[in-house]
Amino acid sequence: MQxxxxxxIAATLGLACAGAAMAHHSFAMFDQAKQVTLKGTVKEFQWTxxxxxIEVMVPNAQGGSxxxxxxxxxxxxxxxxxxxxxxMKPGDxxxxxxxxxxxxxxxxxxxxxxxxxxxVLGDPRPPGAPINVQAx
Numbered sequence: 001m002q003x004x005x006x007x008x009i010a011a012t013l014g015l016a017c018a019g020a021a022m023a024h025h026s027f028a029m030f031d032q033a034k035q036v037t038l039k040g041t042v043k044e045f046q047w048t049x050x051x052x053x054i055e056v057m058v059p060n061a062q063g064g065s066x067x068x069x070x071x072x073x074x075x076x077x078x079x080x081x082x083x084x085x086x087x088m089k090p091g092d093x094x095x096x097x098x099x100x101x102x103x104x105x106x107x108x109x110x111x112x113x114x115x116x117x118x119x120v121l122g123d124p125r126p127p128g129a130p131i132n133v134q135a136x
């Protein structure tokens with residue numbers, strides 16, 4: 001009886017952890033049917049786990065600029081795609097294609113970037129195309 005109880009507890013904990021992991025890797029907050037092209041200046045490039053980030057200063061209609069946060073894949077996966085931790089630096093002029101956040105906030109999921117030298121990193125896939133997610 002005690003072994004059965006322990007097995008049930010272990011299974012319950014395993015399922016709870018799996019649910020948390022699935023929620024962490026959810027792309028539900030991004031509108032994958034839309035793409036937005038951001039032209040701006042890199043404010044910060046964060047080479048961090050579990051996801052790298054780009055903050056881009058994008059000019060607005062009022063003559064100012066807005067900071068957009070762009071979520072990328074993990075550094076480990078980015079390296080396999082040709083990235084380096086020095087691929088971007090503050091002040092770089094870039095064009096970034098994202099799937100925007102559904103709530104309208106200034107942010108989104110990275111698709112592709114054109115760097116100042118013209119090099120393209122990422123996958124500028126058509127709007128609505130499924131994301132090719134690689135397990136970390």
